[in-house]
Structures are given as structure tokens and as C-alpha cells.
Amino acid sequence: MSDIILQTKGICKSFGGTQALKGIDFQLRRGEIHGLIGENGAGKSTLIKIISGSYVRDEGEIWIDGKPADIREPKDSLALGIRVISQEFNLMGDMSVAENMCAGDYPCKGGALRWVIDRKRMNEEAQRILNDLGEQIRAETLVKKLSVAQQQTVEIAKALWEEPKILIMDEPTAALNDQETKHLFDLLRRLKARGVSVIFITHRLQEQFELTDRITVLRDGSLIGVLETKEATADGLATMMVGKNISANYQKRQSSAGDVIYETRDLWVNDQVRQINLQVRRGEIVSIFGLLGQGQDALSRALIGDIRPRSGEIYIRGEKTILRSPRDAVRHKIGFVSEDRKKAGLLLLQTLKRNISVASMNKISRKGIIRSGAENELVNTWIEKLRIKCSSSSQPVASLSGGNQQKALIARWLANDSEFIILNLPTRGVDIGAKYDIYQILEDFCAAGVGVLIISLELPEVLGVSDRIYVMRDGRLVAEYQNSPDVDSDMIMASAVGEIQPEKGQTGGEHG
Amino acid sequence: MDKQTKEIGVKGILQKIVDIVANGGLLVFMVLLVVFFTIQSPYFFSYNNFLNILQSVSVIGITAAGIMLVIISGGIDLSTGAQMAFIGCFIAEVIIGSGIPWYIGMILSCVVGMGVGLINGLLVTYAGFVPFIATLGTMNIIRGAAYIISNAQAVYISDPHFAWMGIGKIGSIPVPVVLFLTAFIVTWAVLKFTVFGRYVYSIGGNPEASRLAGINVKAITISLYVITGFLASISGMVLSGLAGSSVPVAGESYGTDIVTAVLLGGASLRGGKGNIASTFVGVLVIGIMNNGMTLLSVPQFWQIFAKGVLMLLAVALDQLRERRSAARV
Numbered sequence: 001m002s003d004i005i006l007q008t009k010g011i012c013k014s015f016g017g018t019q020a021l022k023g024i025d026f027q028l029r030r031g032e033i034h035g036l037i038g039e040n041g042a043g044k045s046t047l048i049k050i051i052s053g054s055y056v057r058d059e060g061e062i063w064i065d066g067k068p069a070d071i072r073e074p075k076d077s078l079a080l081g082i083r084v085i086s087q088e089f090n091l092m093g094d095m096s097v098a099e100n101m102c103a104g105d106y107p108c109k110g111g112a113l114r115w116v117i118d119r120k121r122m123n124e125e126a127q128r129i130l131n132d133l134g135e136q137i138r139a140e141t142l143v144k145k146l147s148v149a150q151q152q153t154v155e156i157a158k159a160l161w162e163e164p165k166i167l168i169m170d171e172p173t174a175a176l177n178d179q180e181t182k183h184l185f186d187l188l189r190r191l192k193a194r195g196v197s198v199i200f201i202t203h204r205l206q207e208q209f210e211l212t213d214r215i216t217v218l219r220d221g222s223l224i225g226v227l228e229t230k231e232a233t234a235d236g237l238a239t240m241m242v243g244k245n246i247s248a249n250y251q252k253r254q255s256s257a258g259d260v261i262y263e264t265r266d267l268w269v270n271d272q273v274r275q276i277n278l279q280v281r282r283g284e285i286v287s288i289f290g291l292l293g294q295g296q297d298a299l300s301r302a303l304i305g306d307i308r309p310r311s312g313e314i315y316i317r318g319e320k321t322i323l324r325s326p327r328d329a330v331r332h333k334i335g336f337v338s339e340d341r342k343k344a345g346l347l348l349l350q351t352l353k354r355n356i357s358v359a360s361m362n363k364i365s366r367k368g369i370i371r372s373g374a375e376n377e378l379v380n381t382w383i384e385k386l387r388i389k390c391s392s393s394s395q396p397v398a399s400l401s402g403g404n405q406q407k408a409l410i411a412r413w414l415a416n417d418s419e420f421i422i423l424n425l426p427t428r429g430v431d432i433g434a435k436y437d438i439y440q441i442l443e444d445f446c447a448a449g450v451g452v453l454i455i456s457l458e459l460p461e462v463l464g465v466s467d468r469i470y471v472m473r474d475g476r477l478v479a480e481y482q483n484s485p486d487v488d489s490d491m492i493m494a495s496a497v498g499e500i501q502p503e504k505g506q507t508g509g510e511h512g
Numbered sequence: 513m514d515k516q517t518k519e520i521g522v523k524g525i526l527q528k529i530v531d532i533v534a535n536g537g538l539l540v541f542m543v544l545l546v547v548f549f550t551i552q553s554p555y556f557f558s559y560n561n562f563l564n565i566l567q568s569v570s571v572i573g574i575t576a577a578g579i580m581l582v583i584i585s586g587g588i589d590l591s592t593g594a595q596m597a598f599i600g601c602f603i604a605e606v607i608i609g610s611g612i613p614w615y616i617g618m619i620l621s622c623v624v625g626m627g628v629g630l631i632n633g634l635l636v637t638y639a640g641f642v643p644f645i646a647t648l649g650t651m652n653i654i655r656g657a658a659y660i661i662s663n664a665q666a667v668y669i670s671d672p673h674f675a676w677m678g679i680g681k682i683g684s685i686p687v688p689v690v691l692f693l694t695a696f697i698v699t700w701a702v703l704k705f706t707v708f709g710r711y712v713y714s715i716g717g718n719p720e721a722s723r724l725a726g727i728n729v730k731a732i733t734i735s736l737y738v739i740t741g742f743l744a745s746i747s748g749m750v751l752s753g754l755a756g757s758s759v760p761v762a763g764e765s766y767g768t769d770i771v772t773a774v775l776l777g778g779a780s781l782r783g784g785k786g787n788i789a790s791t792f793v794g795v796l797v798i799g800i801m802n803n804g805m806t807l808l809s810v811p812q813f814w815q816i817f818a819k820g821v822l823m824l825l826a827v828a829l830d831q832l833r834e835r836r837s838a839a840r841v
Contacts, residue, residue, distance in 0.1 A: 306724070330726030344724055349717040349784040358714055359725045361707045368706050412725065 004066070005030045005197050006051070006082075006166055011060035013046055020046045022221040023060070028166065033188060033198040035208040035229065038218035039241055039403075039431030044201050047218070048168055052084045053077040065165075081165035085155045085172060087429075093144030098126035100143055101158045129157050133187055148292065149180035156187065167191065168199040171429070173207060177291040177457070179497075185211050205234050217241055238432060257467065258282035260318065261420045261451040262303075262334070267312030269295070269302040272475035276302075276312070280420065280451040285442060287454045287462040290472035290496055296455045297339060299472070300424045303453075304329040304336045316420075330359055335413025337406070339424040339455075345409045346397055353379045353393035355408050360416040382411040386441055403434020410441060420451040427461060439465050463489055471495045538776060538793050545797065549804035556807055563686065569799030570688035571596070571754070573792075575747045576770045577695040578740030580791045581703075583774050585736050586716040586783025587636060587643035591651035592744040593767030595628055597760055598658040599748025603674060604667035604758035614673040622745045628654060629741025633734030651767065662760040669757055677746075678753020688750045695743060700788040712736065716783030765816060768823065773798045775826035780834070798822075 006028040013021040021043045028034050038044050049055040051062065053074040062069050064080050071077050077084075091100050099106075099122070106117045107125065126139035135153050137146065143154060152172060159167055169188075173181045188198055188211065200212060208215055208229065215232055217224040217240040224240050260281050267276040273295040280286045290296055301307040303314075305323025314321050316332050323329050329336065338344040347355050356379045357364060364374040379393050386407045390400060397408060406426065413421050426442075427435045442452050442465065456462050462469055463483065471479040471492060479495040481487055550557040575592045582589050599621050607617035628650060635646035669675065680687040703709035711732050714722040723729045747766075752758055777794030779786030801822065805815045 304724070325728075326724050327726045327728055336724055338721075338724060343718075344720045347714050347717045347721055347784075350713065354710065354714075358710070358722075358727070361710070365707045368708060370705060370707055370710065 003030055004028065005064065007063040008047070008051070009061040009063065011047065011050060011062070012058045013050060013055060014058055020221050021050070021057075024218075024221075024223050026216060026223060027226075028197050028199060029214075030197055031192055031195050032213040033192055033200055033211055035212035035215040036199055036201045036218065037205070037208060037215060037237065037241060038224075039401075039433055042218040042241070042431075043221040044218055045170065046221075048084060048170060048199070048201070051077065052082060052168065081163075082168065083159035083164040083166070084168040084170065085152075085159060087171045089151055089155055091143045091151055091154060091158075094142060096123075096140050096142055097130070097137060097146075097154050097157075098123045098139040100154055101126045101129065101139075101161050103158060103161070105161070125161075126157070129160050133157060133160075133190075149176050149183070152176065152180075152184070153187075160191075164196060166197050166199070168201075170201045172200075173202055173204065177293075178493075181207070205237055208232075208237070209234075241432060257284040258449060261316070262453070263315040263318075264303070265313045265315070267302065267314070268310045269298050269307060269475075270310070273298045273302070275476055278453075278470060278477060280453050282419070282449045282451050283446050284468065285446050285452045285454065285466045286468045286470065287456055287466035288470045288472050288477070289456055289459060289462040289492060292457055294472045295475035296424065296472060300336070300339070300422055300455055303422055304334060330416070333417060333419040335359070335416070335418035335421040337409045337413070337421070337423040337426060339428065341402070341405055341409065341429070346405055348398045350397060351394045352383070352388070352390055352397045352400065352408055355397045356382055356393075356411045356415055359412050363416065378415055382415050386411050386414075387437060401431070401434070403430045403437070406430050406434065406438060407441070410438065414445060414450075418450070420453070421445075422453045422455070424455045425457065426454055427458075459489060459493060462492075463487065473498055538778070538790060538797065542793055542797050542800065545800050545804065549800065549807065553804065553807040556804060561803070561807075563689075565796075565799045565803045566689045566692070567686045568754075568803065569795055570686075570692035571747050571751050572766050572770045572773065572798065573692040573795045574688075574695045574750065575740065575743045575766075576773050576791060576795050577699040577788075578736070578743040579770050580774045580777070580779055580786050580788065581699065581712055581736050582643075582740055583771075583779045583781065584703075584716045584783065584786040585712050585733060586719065587733065587736070588647065588771065588781065589629075589632060589737060589740050590644065590647040590767050590771070591628065591632060591654055592740060592747070592770060593762075593764065594651045594655040594658065595625055595741065595744035596748035596751050596766055597762045598654045599625060599745050600669075600752035600755070600758035600762065601658045601662040601667075601760050603749070603752060604669050605661045608667075608669060608671060614671050617671075618673075618749065621749060622742055625741040625743075625745030625748070626738045627741070628744075629738040630734065632741070633737035636737065637730040637733050658760045662758055664760050666755075666757045666759055669752055674749060675753050675756060677749040678751070678755070680753075688754070691746060691750065695746075696788060696792055703788060708732070713784060716785070718784070765819065769798050769819065772819065772823040772826055775823070775830060778830075778833070780830055781827075782834075794826075 004027050008024055008026045011021050011024040012019070024043070024047055026047065036044050036047075046055065050057045051071065053071045053076050056072050062071055069076070069080055071080070102122055107121045108114050109116045109118045123139045130137050130139060133153065133156065135157070137150055137153060143151060146154065172184060176184060188200070192198060202208060209232070212229045214226060215229055215237065216226045217237065219241060258281055260279055263279045264276050268274045269276070276299060278286070288296060288299070298307060302309050304326050305328045306326050308324070314323060316334070321332060323332070326336065342348060347358065353375070357375050360378060361370070364371055364378055376393065383390065383393055388400075388404050388407045388411065390404065397405060400408065410421070426438055430438065446452055454462070454466065466483050469481045469483055469492060470477045471481070473496055479492070481492060546557070555561060575596070579589055579592065602624060603617060603621060607620065612620070632647055632650055635641045635650070636643050639646070677687060682690050703712065711722070711727050714725070714727060715729050715732060719729050751762055755762070773794040774786070774791050775781070775794070776797055777786065777791030779791065798819075801819065802815070805818065810818070
């Protein structure tokens with residue numbers, strides 16, 4: 001029995017003209033949790049897809065347990081005991097947890113009834129696995145009734161239906177709050193103790209330090225280095241990932257806030273989201289921080305008129321305004337970058353140019369006819385200002401990296417002269433380099449008099465960029481903090497999880 | 513070993529054929545059809561027959577321009593064939609008998625078509641019906657209405673103005689061909705140069721993102737069905753003009769012919785994709801198939817059979833393109 005359970009030798013893969021992987025020699029030890037990090041486009045996903053058989057490598061070898069393995073299809077990797085849990089869940093909402101877990105491999109009754117599913121045995125086996133994981137989920141429950149975190153657990157339980165040798169997790173914590181993440185880590189440690197080897201992909205360095213034994217860094221399709229986690233530092237890893245020296249902590253400039261541009265008074269959105277009083281001034285970056293699922297999405301949709309609030313008032317530039325649709329919001333020069341880039345942001349079939357210009361039609365057209373000169377000028381200006389990496393503005397937006405796609409969406413609202421921009425999870429699935437670019441962009445426009453509202457699940461982000469912080473819990477804004485270098489971050493987290501009584505104006509934040 | 517390389521060779525050639533067909537090979541397919549029919553029938557390759565093809569394909573071509581817009585926006589309209597039949601009956605039974613002047617009659621016909629489109633549009637947007645189901649329902653309602661008002665009898669239309677829509681000429685070009693080309697040129701210009709055209713593509717590609725970007729998705733969707741209804745009325749007038757009478761049973765296959773033509777032209781039923789030049793070729797392919805098979809005396813039932821196969825091929829092509837573009841990302 002070899003100490004190395006998975007080894008790749010000189011893996012290469014190209015798509016069209018671009019070489020996504022340039023000879024990767026990766027090693028996974030038996031029973032270790034191995035972190036895999038790198039910016040978007042570094043080749044992490046491609047490598048995983050080659051190991052799992054979704055892509056076929058152009059060159060190189062894969063060795064499992066000391067033997068060469070010819071993985072060409074997903075079923076090859078499944079047969080070798082490799083399980084991948086991707087960012088997007090592959091669960092059927094209308095089926096039970098147990099049915100999802102066995103995924104077609106139903107236990108059947110014997111004899112003449114061998115075509116009949118043995119539900120009792122199926123549920124018992126599923127329940128045993130769930131109990132082993134220390135989960136309070138019943139095997140008969142329909143998946144759609146579970147929370148996101150619970151669904152993730154079901155994904156893991158599904159992978160355990162047949163004891164895997166290698167478990168690969170692609171950004172599993174993106175949708176989880178801190179407690180759920182901690183719970184997931186405990187679970188992975190227990191699996192590790194049972195001899196399962198884990199590859200763990202995440203953007204969050206902190207999680208790598210907390211969980212992994214070793215870390216492999218990829219950049220531009222090459223393997224940059226392998227470190228023992230206890231010897232790694234955040235700055236060191238960040239430098240390896242981006243290839244230049246950047247500070248892991250973002251420091252904000254001083255701002256000078258102007259008039260109130262957007263204000264809500266006692267806004268009731270639905271049963272959960274209620275009593276919302278918030279205010280954003282020109283030249284100010286305001287964050288709403290909260291754990292996942294506190295009503296942030298509904299609130300953001302209400303702020304742009306996509307959900308009609310039950311009661312309460314919205315004031316835009318000091319005037320009472322009723323927003324009937326997102327179109328109304330756009331007319332009032334409000335931009336909105338949604339939490340789901342692909343589903344509710346990008347026009348994925350179209351070019352970068354059209355994605356940027358779509359909200360600026362009245363600027364670049366006359367009597368319904370588009371002036372293509374004006375369009376090109378507008379689009380190119382913003383591509384340059386936001387440093388969007390592309391071969392030309394006619395490049396399909398789908399072929400850009402996540403960070404550049406996000407920049408394109410921000411460019412959409414800057415191009416139409418929005419004066420107030422709401423961003424829900426602005427840096428979700430965005431690599432570190434682009435993340436700081438985005439913060440810088442927001443600050444620049446803030447300085448030019450734009451008001452910015454960020455909805456975020458990440459405390460470091462909130463502390464790094466905002467002038468003022470609201471904390472959202474269970475549908476309400478429960479606290480407000482003026483940000484400063486010595487703001488008590490523990491206190492903010494405590495009000496987000498509800499450990500302390502709501503307290504307004506903790507460090508001098510008051511309503512204007 | 514030898515066998516294996518041979519297999520790769522065959523596979524490679526198949527792959528090549530698939531590549532050619534998938535990448536604008538529709539034109540190649542059309543040329544092959546022309547060559548085939550020219551060899552098979554002495555009457556096929558002539559100026560007059562080509563004019564014939566253009567004239568008869570105009571009936572579906574005019575409406576195909578609208579259907580293409582609907583399909584790009586992510587919808588579909590199955591009711592147009594029935595609309596064409598209904599308009600003929602409406603003219604024969606209602607307009608002619610009542611002594612309404614011909615020009616008012618034409619306008620009324622268009623209004624009726626646009627009304628049907630409006631209903632389709634409202635069902636799809638405000639009632640939230642799947643376009644396939646909504647227009648399947650209106651298709652049957654309108655087909656039924658055509659039978660009801662006509663008692664399923666074809667009635668001679670004596671007014672020469674309506675006949676002109678089918679058999680008249682402007683210069684030396686048949687009126688239907690002029691209408692067909694006009695519909696395509698206008699649609700081309702709309703898609704290429706206007707904000708409206710942009711929005712059609714956006715809505716088809718991602719309705720949610722379009723709505724959040726401030727596009728009035730419902731209004732534009734409705735207007736597309738109304739445009740299609742209008743064009744179906746024109747098609748209906750051309751059809752009864754060509755026949756010289758109302759044709760209550762007409763257009764049974766037109767609805768599917770049009771969709772087949774648009775899909776052959778590369779528009780995707782998932783929305784967001786489609787262009788006018790390829791759709792034009794798609795329409796021509798349908799026209800050539802119809803004409804050629806008739807010249808070869810292929811029985812009507814086999815013609816329907818063949819067009820069914822063609823429709824599935826069009827969808828298979830769409831799938832193929834989708835898979836290839838997915839593999840590229």
C-alpha cells in the first residue's frame with residue numbers, strides 16, 4: 001500500500017488556443033486533507049475535472065494507489081472511489097434524502113421482487129450514514145425542505161453511500177455561515193480519521209489554515225508550490241497565488257460623505273424582512289453584514305422595486321419615491337448587481353460589449369436606433385477604467401473569468417451614470433486580485449459622489465471597505481456601527497449571530 | 513491495430529461531415545437538395561420554377577420572420593398556421609358578405625391577427641403559461657373558429673384586391689415574394705440596428721437578468737407575439753389570394769413548417785440565438801423540399817413524413833451546436 005493515494009504526472013490540457021494546465025505534478029497522501037488554492041482561471045477546476053473524468057487530459061498520467069489509472073469518463077473515477085462535491089448541488093428537491101443519497105443505486109428486494117425498491121432498507125442505510133455524520137436529518141425528508149447547509153450535508157452523505165477513497169470538495173463553504181462551516185470541518189476531520197483523503201478547494205485562506213494538512217498553489221495552469229500548512233503564511237500564499245506582493249488586508253481610505261441619496265423609512269417587505277431603516281449618502285460605502293439567509297436577498301430586491309414592500313417609504317435624493325419595477329430603479333439611476341452573476345446578472349450568450357451597454361441604451365441610441373460609434377466609445381472607456389481583461393469588447397462574456405465578469409456588471413451601472421449602486425455579494429467566486437480591484441473601483445466612484453450599498457457575508461470584507469456597517473439578523477437591521485480601525489469586530493459578529501441584545505450606535509453611529 | 517485506425521478514419525470523416533453541417537452547412541445542404549432535384553426532375557431547374565418556389569414559400573416565409581423573433585426571445589408560437597386559415601375564412605365569410613371596402617377589410621384582418629397575438633402574449637407574460645401550451649391552446653381555438661364560421665367549406669373570394677395579395681405582381685415580381693423579402697429585410701434591420709432588437713436577444717438569453725437591467729420584458733414579449741399575429745394575417749391573405757378562396761383546412765402543416773425552417777436556420781429553442789440570413793435559407797430549404805417532392809409526385813403523406821424527419825434533424829443540429837459550444841468553454 002502506497003503512501004500516495006493519488007498522483008498526477010505532467011497533466012496538460014488545452015481549450016482552443018489557451019493552455020489551461022501546463023504539466024501538473026500533484027500528489028495527495030492517504031488520509032490527508034489537502035488544500036488546493038489559486039485565483040480563478042488558475043486551473044483548479046480543470047484539474048479536478050480531469051481527475052473526476054469530466055474532461056479528458058491531453059497529456060500526462062494519473063496514478064491511483066500506485067497504479068496507473070485511465071480516467072476518461074466520470075464513471076471511471078467513480079469506480080476508483082473518487083467523489084466530487086461541486087459548488088452547485090446535484091440534488092432532486094422533490095425526492096427524499098435517502099433517494100438522493102443512493103442516486104439510482106437503489107437497494108432492491110430479493111427473489112421475484114428484485115425490481116422493487118426496498119424502501120425500508122434504503123432508508124435505514126441512509127439514516128445510518130447520516131447518524132454517523134452526526135446529523136439531525138431524517139432520511140425520509142424531502143430535500144427541498146432542507147436548508148442550504150443541510151443540503152450540503154446530504155451531498156456529502158451521498159458521496160459516502162459507497163465509502164469513497166478520495167473526496168474532492170470545490171468551494172463547499174461559499175454558501176455556509178460560520179457555524180455551518182465549523183460543522184463541515186468537524187465532519188471532514190472525522191472522515192479523515194476514517195482514512196478518507198480529501199482535496200479541499202476554497203478562496204478563503206483562513207479556512208485553509210484551519211483545516212488542511214498541506215496546501216498546493218496553482219497559478220496560470222502551473223503548480224507553483226506545495227507547503228505544509230503549519231509553515232504557510234497568508235501573505236506568502238497570497239503572493240504565490242497572484243505572483244506579486246500584495247497585502248492580505250485591505251486598508252480603506254478616508255471618505256467624505258455628502259447628501260443622503262437613498263433612504264428607507266420603516267420598510268416592511270414580507271413576514272421576515274421588516275422595520276428596515278437605512279440610509280446611504282453620496283460618497284459613502286455602507287455594508288449590510290449578516291449570516292446567510294437573514295432576508296438579505298428579499299431586502300435587496302425590495303430596494304430596487306422588484307418586490308413591492310407592504311408598507312414603509314423609500315426616499316431617493318430626499319424625495320419620496322415608489323419603485324414599481326427594477327426599470328423604475330434604473331430610471332432613478334440606481335444600479336443593482338445581484339447575488340447570482342450567471343442567473344440574474346450576465347447575458348451569458350452575448351458579448352462583453354452588450355453586457356456593459358444594455359442598461360445605457362438611451363445614452364447610445366437615437367429614436368430607437370443604436371449608434372454603434374457611441375456604444376463602442378462608451379464600452380471601451382469603461383473596459384479601460386475598470387481594467388477588464390479581455391481580447392476585445394466583442395469577446396463572449398462567458399469566456400471571461402469570474403472577476404472580470406463581475407467587473408463587467410459593475411461597469412454596466414457605471415456606464416449609465418448610476419448614482420447609487422447596490423451590490424449583493426460583490427466578490428462571491430472572485431479571486432483575490434480581482435477582489436481588490438473591485439474594492440478599489442467602488443472607492444474611486446464613491447469618491448466621485450456615488451453611493452454604494454454592499455450586502456456581504458464576509459466580515460473582513462465589510463471591515464475593509466465600508467464607512468458604516470448595518471448588521472442584519474432575522475430580517476431586521478439589528479445594529480449599526482461607524483467603521484474605524486478600532487471597531488470591535490467581535491461585537492459585530494456577536495450581533496449578527498444574536499448573542500447580544502441589539503444595540504444601536506455602538507461606536508458613535510447615529511441616524512442623520 | 514489496423515481495424516482501430518480504420519475506425520478512427522471513419523469516425524474522423526463523420527466528424528468532418530458533422531462539422532460542416534453544424535457550421536453553416538445548411539447552405540451546403542440546400543445546394544445538395546437543388547442538385548438532387550435537378551437530376552431527378554427535368555422541370556425543377558428553371559427560372560419559372562424558382563419563382564414558383566419563392567412564391568409558395570412566401571406564405572410561411574412572411575410569418576417565419578416573426579416566429580424567429582419569438583424563438584430568439586425564448587418563446588414559440590404554434591398558432592400561426594391556424595391563424596392563416598382563419599383569416600381566409602374571416603375575409604370570405606365576414607368581410608366580403610358585409611360590403612365593407614377591401615382596404616378596411618385588410619386592416620380589420622390585421623387587427624384580428626394582432627388581437628390573437630395579444631392574447632398569446634398576455635397568456636405567456638401575465639398568466640405565466642409556457643408558450644408551447646398557451647399557443648397550442650389558441651391554435652386549436654382558432655382552428656375551431658375557422659371551421660365554425662366557414663362550416664369547413666372553402667368559399668370563393670371574388671374581390672380582386674384580395675386575389676392581388678396572392679397572384680398580383682409588382683413589376684415582374686409576385687406580390688407575396690415582395691412581402692416575404694420586405695418582412696425579412698425589416699426584421700434584419702430591427703435586429704441589427706435597434707434597441708428593440710438588442711432587447712429581444714437579451715430577453716431570450718436571460719429574462720431575469722434583462723428585467724433587473726431595466727428592460728420591460730413583458731411589454732417586449734407581448735409585442736413580439738403581436739408582430740407575429742400581424743404577419744400571420746398577411747400570410748393568411750396571401751394564402752387565400754393564391755387559392756382564390758378561403759381555405760379552412762389550410763395551414764395544417766404551416767405552423768410546424770415555419771418552426772422547422774427557423775430551427776434549421778440555427779435559432780435555439782433555449783432562446784437568445786438566431787439570425788435572419790440563416791433563417792432565410794431555412795425557409796428556402798422547406799420550399800425546395802415541398803416543391804421538389806411535389807414535382808417528383810411524392811405522395812402527400814410521405815411529404816409530411818419527410819418533413820417530420822427534417823424537423824427532428826433541425827433539433828438534432830441545435831443540440832449538436834449546443835454541445836460543441838459547451839465543450840469549448
